[in-house]
Amino acid sequence: MIFLSWLEQTAVSVWVREAPTLWAFPFVLFLHTLGLGIVAGFSVALNIWVLRFADRYPLPPLAPLFSLAWTGFTVSLISGILLLIAFPTKALTDPVFYIKLVFIAGALVQLRQLQNYVMGCGNSSSLLTISRRIRVGAGLSLALWAGAILTGRLLAYTYNYLMATDFLMGF
Amino acid sequence: MEALIEWLLATQLSDFILTYRWAWPIAETVHFVGLVLLFGSIATFDFRVLGVGMGIAPRAVHRLVPFGVLGFCLSALTGFAFISGTPDQYFYNWAFYGKVTFLVVMGLNAIYFYSCIYAEIKTLGPYDSASRLAKVSACVSLFAMVAIMCCGRMLTFFRPPGPF
Secondary structure, eight states, X not given: OHHHHHHHTSHXXXXXXXXXXXXXXXXXXXXHHHHHHHHHHHHXXXXXXXXXXXXXXXXXXXXXXXXXXXXXXXXXXXXXXXXXXXXXXXXXXXHHHHHHHHHHHHHHHXXXXXXXXXHHTOSOOSOOOOOHHHHXXXXXXXXXXXXXXXXXXXXXXXXXXXXXXXXXXXX | OHHHHHHHHTSHHHHHXXXXXXXXXXXXXXXXXXXXXXXXXXXXHHHHHHTTTTTSOHHHHGGGHHHHHHHHHHHHHHHHHHHHHSHHHHHTOHHHHHHHHHXXXXXXXXXXXXXXXXXXXXXXXXXXOOOHHHHHHHHHHHHHHHHHHHHHHHGGGOOOOSOO
């Protein structure tokens, strides 16, 4: 808790949380949403493609979307770290935050596995063999992103302590 | 404006979203799921029009668009529930009008695309490039979606001056 209290008083934390400008908390939150839209959006589009269209149309030409998805994840990660630094106690004392991380980790592992499979098949425009395992992974990924979004939204409602002082004073 | 706000607050949708404790966060989740479906599907098609994904005909990638439409419907329905729940938060808020403006831009761009460009897109093969006009339309679509997200995020940082 001492660490969280210290973190909340760092210049970065105070600026993101309290600076009276749209470029602080609001803009960082927008970047977090934009990053989510890109990484989850392209991941969902690729997995819908796997589940519905990969038996009729090739998947490898869509490989550039993987790079775009990882770019979105980078934006989401950096902005997410800034949001965490702004309110570390709020997130780190809420179990829902850790569930969100598990959902995101699972979805990213599936994204990487699908990317490795597609890249391993070369830049071919022929149809790939979509095994049952890949299809299950694609379906699971859609559920994991839905879970990540759900837990992300719940964070605003399920936290117990907003700041370290709240925790120390027993609010 | 105040009559419209009072009418919205009297609707059953407003009552539902405000009464049930988890209605608002669940609606937010559905709103974001819609956003992801909309952005992922439409942006994938837009990128193909711009030349990313050569090897698949644009009309094949267009098969993702109905998922984007589903996402838009989810976001629009829940968005209307938010407005009916706290109309003053939206009607006295420049970010809301920004969001509506870019929604109109996206809609007009879609009408233009389907009335003037789609006929050409349907004829393109897996390695064909789209016309310059089609690429401009795809850029407008991508820009409008990002702007809608931006204005949507700014909504909560402006509070109405009252009387509500």
